Structures are given as C-alpha cells and as structure tokens.
Amino acid sequence: MTAEVKGQQDLVDLIEWNSVEVLNQSSGHPWVNAVKKGYRDDPGLYLESDCDEQLLIYLPFTQQVKLHSLLIQGPERETAPSAIKVFVNRSSVGFDEAESEVGTQTLELESDDVLEGKPVALKYVKFQKVQSVTVFISSNFDDEDVTKLSKLVLFGTPQFTTNMGEWEKACKT
C-alpha cells in the first residue's frame, strides 16, 4: 500500500478538494485518479496529460503545513514523469511561468523510484509554511506526448497539530 515516511503523515486529508486545479489533464483521466484515497492505489486509474506531455497540478491545503517529501508514481516507465518543478504558495501559476521561473525546488526523478513509488525528500527548510503547492511536470522519460501519473502523495506535518483526544487525556492526569 502507500509507502510511509517516518515521523511524517500523509497530507491527503488536508487538501482542499474544491480548489484543486489541474491544467492539461485529459477529460477521461482526471486528477482525482492520482490524488484521492482509493483511486490512487488502483494502478488502472491514472491522471493523463492532454495536449502535450506537461501537467500542472495545484493543491491547496486547508491549513498551513510543513512538506517533507513527495511521492510520484507512474504506471509505466515511458510515460512516467521525469522532471518536475515544485512551487510553494503560488495560486496562479500558468505553464509560461512554470517553465520560465526557477521554482521552489526542481527535481529530476529516478525511473526506479517512479515505478516503485518511493518518496522523494524535499528541501525541508524551504517547505515550512506551505498553504498550497503546485507541482509542474515538464517531461517524461521517453519524451512521449502523453504523461501518465498513477499516484501523487505528499508527506509532511500540519502546522497546528492540536489533537483534542490527547489534550483531554492530559487534563485528566
């Protein structure tokens, strides 16, 4: 199942679903297939690019988080994403900006990591107060016209980790 990163949690529950925006997705293979629980674990369901190989995925969170690592998995090697750029707290990144700007971090993925679904660590210091994250996939391994992405998971910790259950326990003791 989903790989885990020690000390970090899966941030899927903190994503603000209504505001998620994915550009250049094919209508038959929407972003839900790669991001939502249940869908993302099914290898038959994937997010596919439409006009060309690029994809732009904007994921806002319901609260500030610290991002630790990123998991990207593709169904097959040829069409799996190879180069990605991550932007933090940028609400309206278009393809033009995504290509021309440096971004918070640029990653070159290893084909084995992508096929197996291994989390890739981010520069933790640069991802401390994250309200939204934009993942720009610029190319795939074999320069295919279509990029396929079967799973996208973000690991990190929420800024406000008030767990009401624990707080009650602390009061009683």
Added chain:
Amino acid sequence: MVLEATVVCVDNSDFMINGDYKPTRLQAQAEAVNLLAGAKTGSNPENTVGVLSLAGVRGPKVLATPTPDLGRVLSCMQKIKPEGSVSLIQGVQIAQLALKHRQNKNQRQRIVAFIGSPLEEEEKALVKVAKKLKKNNVSIDIVSFGEEAAEKNAEKLDAFLAAVNSNDSSHLVTVPPGTILSDILLSTPVFMGDNDGGSSGMGGMGGGGGGGGASDFEFGVDPNLDPELALALRVSMEEERARQEAQAQREREQQQQDEGGATTAADAPSEGGKAEGSQVPGEVDMKSAEGAGAGKEAEAAASAAEDGKDADGDVEMTDEAILQQALAMSLTTAAAGDPDPTTPAPTKEEEKTPAAPTKTDGAGGSGLGAMLEDQSFVTSVLSNLPGVDVSDANVQQVLSALKEKQSPKRSRTDDGDEDHEKDDK
C-alpha cells in the same frame, strides 16, 4: 449551473459599421452581450463576465475584467467604437490572461468571441493558440457572423474549434445575416450551457430571454416558466376554435338551404328564350361579383393558411376569412345555377330591359331566380313600371309563354298558387 468566469471578446473592427444586422453589427453585438451577461450571471450568482474589444488602434483591450456586476458590463459596451481590424490570437491570449487571474479559482474559464470580419491570421497560428487554450483548460464559444466574413473564416474557425474542443465544451455558432443576432444565440449552446437542455439557462435569462426565445413555444410563452399563463392561453385557444367550428357549421347549413332554393329557381327562366334575354344584364353583374368572390376566396384561403402558421391565432382574421369564403361560395353556386352564358342575347323588347336591374337589385344574388318564377310578382313589377303596358300584346305573349313553360312543373308542386296567379291576371 456551471460556475464560470467568462470573457466576451467583441469584434469592433471597421466592418462593424455594416447594417446587415439591425441596427448595426456593433449594436447587435452589444445587445447580444448584454443578454449573454445577464444569462451568465443569472445562472449562477458567483459567475463573472468581462469584456474585451478585439480591434483597435493599440490592439485588443480589456474593457471590463470579469465581474459579477452587470452594470459595468453594460456601461463598457456603450463605449466601444468601431476602429481598426481584428486580431483574434492576441485578443484570445489577453482574454486567457484575464481569466487566469480571476479571483475565484473555482470558476471554470470561458471565452466567448464574436467574429464578424475576415481573419488575417494563419490557420497554423490559430491552432497553436487553440492548443494553448485547451492546455489551460479554457473553453471558447465562437460566434461567427457576417456573410462574407463567416464564409472566409469558416475553415480557420473549424480548425480552431477542433483544436480547442475538449469534452465538447466549446462551440462554434454561425449566425446568418438579416437575423437578430441575440435571438439566434438564445437557442444555441452559447446561452444554454453545455450540460443541460437549456431550462436552467433560459430561467436565468428572465424577461429579456423570454421574449426572444418565443419562437420555440406554442404561444410565445415557455410552459415551464409560466404554466398558468400557458394553460390559460391554450384553453382560450380551444374555446375560440370550438366557436369558429360552430359558426362554420351554421354557415354551411345556411348555404345548403340557399343552394336548394337557388337551383329550383334557376330551372324556370332558363327554359324561356325571351325570359333568358331579360336575365342578361343581371347575369353580367353576377359574373363580376363571382370574379370578385373568387379573388376574395383566394385571399381568404391565403389568410387562413397564414393563420395556420401563426401560432398566435389572430381571431379577427379567421372570422373574416371564413365569412369571405362563405360569401364567395354562395355566389359561385348561385352563378352555376344560371342559364347558359354562351346563349346570345335575343332581340329583346325595350320594356324588358329596365326591369332587369330592378330584379337584380332586389334579388341580391341567390333569390333572383325564385322571384322570376313567381309570375304574379313579375306581373306586378311590370305593371308598376312607368311606360310599360301590361296589356300590351307583346308583353302578354311573353308572360303567357313563361306561364306555359312553368305550368307543368308548377301543377305538380303547387296547384293553389297557380290558381291565385290566374286570378291576378
């Protein structure tokens, strides 16, 4: 109920001075944009509409960024002046930029482009921009209008649409000249939205849309919008139809009665050669009346056909038409019963000629034959005429001849009447 931000690209090139869409192309566009903005903001309160002019000395210009405020859209439409030529690629790119920086990211992006002038851009460049739009998840509706422009642009715009269309969310509408631009658009996917049959879109349009979209419905009222009014209209229509049928029935019966009287009456004078002569002036009158009747008949038929087409059901027109038709029919049947018109008018006595017009006037068509048949009436008329001597030998001869011809038939039907006639003599 799609939540979307729309940028309307208005063609304000010099071609827009043309008056093939009333009053001018630019005004027609302004009207359509006003309606469209109303429809968009009406279908969802969070929808926004912006306006961009495609032509101008300095190229395309955003006149209103996407806003839910209808007033801003309306007021900026007034400021647009026709100048320069269209640059669609630039315009669409600027519109896309305006859409990208919309405040509510949940809104879908849509461009509505009005194109009424020939495009100078290459098809390749257009397709490239279309791909970019598609990549950025922008839908585009193109309204192509103007005779020669629509023809010239058709190929380019088709290619453009094919490249931009994903999930069937973009549309190309061609509006022929001589029509009302906004009226045509009302029933197209541009107004309807792409996911429903238009009921929600139409509902959002309110009063403005209701009048324009009338052609689709029986009485010019959308039954879904106002079921009570539609019902009332239908009921009154049916009542009127029943009334007309009853009237037509009455007239038919009356006609049959008239016909019966006219045919028996027409037999009598046709047998007497001299009596025939007396008929001639009257007959001519009848013929002209018949001609007029036939003309009216055609007219009535035409107006009836028109009524059939016109769903409004103009009551006065139908009544009049039926009346005219009935009149024409009664005239023709009366004329058909007339003696053979080819028979040359025989040498008639001078006394007879003045009598004829009197008869025609008094008879007024169908009753003429019946009056001639009544010999006592003829005799009394003759005796009343100045300068006519009933006892004159010639007159007597004619009368007796008339009587002889009639008597065999008469005796069969009515003996008492004949006795009375003899007494009169």
